[in-house]
Amino acid sequence: MRYVLMICSDETAGTDPEEAATTGCGGWSQEMTERGVVYGGAGLAPAATATTVKVRDGEVLLTDGPFAETKDQIGGFSLIECAGLDEAVEIAARHPWARLGQIEIRPVHEP
Amino acid sequence: MTRPVPRRAADPGPAHRPPANADTAAAAAAAAFRTEWGQIVATLIRMTGDWDLAEDCAQDAFTAALRTWPRDGVPDRPGAWLTTTARNRAVDRLRRDAARAARLRRAALTAVTPDDPPGPDAPGGGAGEDGFGDDRLRLMFTCCHPALALDARVALTLRTLAGLTTAEIARAFLVSEPAMSKRLTRAKHKIRAAGIPYRVPPPHLLPNRLGAVLAVLYLLFNEGYTPGGGPERRGLSAEAIRLARVLAALMPAEPEPRGLLALMLLHDARAATRVDATGTLVTLEHQDRARWDAAEIDEGTRILDAALHDARAAGRRAGPYLVQAAIAACHATAPDAASTDWPQIAALYDVLARLAPTPVVALNRAVAVGMAHGPRAGLALVEALERDGALDGYPLLPATRADLLRRLGRRAEAARAYRAALDLTGGDAERRYLARRLAETTAPDTAEPDPAGAG
Numbered sequence: 001m002r003y004v005l006m007i008c009s010d011e012t013a014g015t016d017p018e019e020a021a022t023t024g025c026g027g028w029s030q031e032m033t034e035r036g037v038v039y040g041g042a043g044l045a046p047a048a049t050a051t052t053v054k055v056r057d058g059e060v061l062l063t064d065g066p067f068a069e070t071k072d073q074i075g076g077f078s079l080i081e082c083a084g085l086d087e088a089v090e091i092a093a094r095h096p097w098a099r100l101g102q103i104e105i106r107p108v109h110e111p
Numbered sequence: 112m113t114r115p116v117p118r119r120a121a122d123p124g125p126a127h128r129p130p131a132n133a134d135t136a137a138a139a140a141a142a143a144f145r146t147e148w149g150q151i152v153a154t155l156i157r158m159t160g161d162w163d164l165a166e167d168c169a170q171d172a173f174t175a176a177l178r179t180w181p182r183d184g185v186p187d188r189p190g191a192w193l194t195t196t197a198r199n200r201a202v203d204r205l206r207r208d209a210a211r212a213a214r215l216r217r218a219a220l221t222a223v224t225p226d227d228p229p230g231p232d233a234p235g236g237g238a239g240e241d242g243f244g245d246d247r248l249r250l251m252f253t254c255c256h257p258a259l260a261l262d263a264r265v266a267l268t269l270r271t272l273a274g275l276t277t278a279e280i281a282r283a284f285l286v287s288e289p290a291m292s293k294r295l296t297r298a299k300h301k302i303r304a305a306g307i308p309y310r311v312p313p314p315h316l317l318p319n320r321l322g323a324v325l326a327v328l329y330l331l332f333n334e335g336y337t338p339g340g341g342p343e344r345r346g347l348s349a350e351a352i353r354l355a356r357v358l359a360a361l362m363p364a365e366p367e368p369r370g371l372l373a374l375m376l377l378h379d380a381r382a383a384t385r386v387d388a389t390g391t392l393v394t395l396e397h398q399d400r401a402r403w404d405a406a407e408i409d410e411g412t413r414i415l416d417a418a419l420h421d422a423r424a425a426g427r428r429a430g431p432y433l434v435q436a437a438i439a440a441c442h443a444t445a446p447d448a449a450s451t452d453w454p455q456i457a458a459l460y461d462v463l464a465r466l467a468p469t470p471v472v473a474l475n476r477a478v479a480v481g482m483a484h485g486p487r488a489g490l491a492l493v494e495a496l497e498r499d500g501a502l503d504g505y506p507l508l509p510a511t512r513a514d515l516l517r518r519l520g521r522r523a524e525a526a527r528a529y530r531a532a533l534d535l536t537g538g539d540a541e542r543r544y545l546a547r548r549l550a551e552t553t554a555p556d557t558a559e560p561d562p563a564g565a566g
Contacts, residue, residue: 001306003306082305083308084306084307084308085256085305085307085308086307086308086312087256087305087318088306089258105305107304107305107306
């Protein structure tokens with residue numbers, strides 16, 4: 001099964017994604033790529049740089065900022081493929097950002 | 112079912128006894144439902160990967176039994192007959208629905224993980240009676256997966272393993288039937304969509320998964336232990352005990368499964384004495400101790416002592432189930448109600464309240480304190496719980512309050528509390544007990560010397 005790991009953190013708590021970019025993922029990406037379970041992903045610039053777009057009545061509407069004004073923001077994502085949820089949990093739990101923030105595991109919809 | 116049911120090679124001898132009358136056949140089907148439902152659903156989920164299909168086909172098999180058993184007689188092995196019927200039904204439906212079959216094949220593939228033990232236990236093969244081969248155990252750990260909400264785990268286990276209807280589960284959890292139905296549907300959808308594996312977790316995950324399984328088993332036991340449920344319902348307790356035995360054997364290093372098993376046995380030993388001939392609840396102190404099941408008490412205390420010994424030897428603190436079993440052992444081994452060691456029981460409840468600080472434990476502690484240190488001390492604890500509000504709507508809260516007030520001679524207040532408890536109570540045996548107490552407290556000039564005990 002394929003899952004997207006959405007790596008979330010509280011940017012105001014000093015655990016922001018820019019820091020992730022400099023500290024990296026503590027060797028997690030390399031380890032999981034070697035294990036053959038990671039198929040892609042990226043770290044993201046802070047939510048302050050986000051632009052949200054929607055179209056209503058044919059009009060393109062823009063908002064400054066992320067679509068949800070919550071404390072935790074998505075700071076990166078990773079696409080993985082593994083046997084099932086237990087393995088996905090194990091992979092996510094090894095990510096260093098699981099200790100700093102939290103990681104949402106979402107199965108990829110397979111029609 | 113109109114076509115004959117092929118007999119499995121393992122089936123011995125003639126499949127059916129002579130035709131039974133309709134009542135006998137219906138009773139046999141009801142009994143088989145309680146004992147076989149979970150096994151059949153669990154096996155069909157392993158075969159097909161489809162929880163809804165498994166439930167539907169199990170239901171169809173029981174419907175077929177109700178139709179054919181009165182005519183052909185009850186089969187010698189009702190469980191094998193029902194499993195075969197359900198399995199054939201599943202194969203029929205999968206053949207008819209090719210698209211669904213393709214989806215299911217995919218589901219079945221993802222259900223198999225490298226952590227599954229190889230051999231005859233693999234999907235499609237037979238399942239042995241050892242722990243890992245028990246489909247019900249596999250189903251239980253899957254139902255109790257921590258990626259599901261706790262209320263969904265419990266509901267799913269009661270539906271798929273115990274065969275309770277959605278309406279029955281809804282009543283048990285004080286929610287509407289549509290809400291419970293939605294909860295079950297959502298949980299089953301998540302299992303499939305999120306790829307929750309259908310298996311007993313590998314050893315390094317087992318300890319984490321255990322707590323939820325124990326909680327669900329104990330709920331299942333209590334479902335059967337509740338008075339007035341009849342013999343089919345009592346089968347739930349036997350089922351819970353059976354699964355607790357498998358769990359205890361599977362995790363010999365863990366004291367808590369044995370604690371739970373001991374607790375269940377010690378409670379179960381008293382089951383026959385909890386309701387009198389008129390169907391009225393009999394509280395612990397008035398139960399006929401000569402009719403308690405001595406063999407179950409003996410086994411329960413032996414398992415408890417061994418688990419306590421092992422926990423000590425391993426330097427581990429006794430968990431909540433061991434402590435509850437110790438409390439149950441105090442009751443079960445007291446030769447009569449008067450010699451019950453209430454101070455010891457109250458002290459054990461102090462320990463339990465620290466391990467499991469839930470309002471229900473706090474209420475039971477209030478009962479024990481009321482017996483050990485007098486009704487006034489118990490009532491103070493009950494009133495603190497009432498102010499807390501966490502047990503609003505829980506019938507045993509006003510029932511406990513009522514018994515304490517009755518013992519204090521405050522009859523008008525006791526009567527009010529008994530009425531409040533009656534309004535919240537659904538079970539017949541409990542209702543009769545409360546109604547009798549209410550009549551006593553409202554009758555003119557009735558002396559009520561005896562202290563109350565918890566059932």
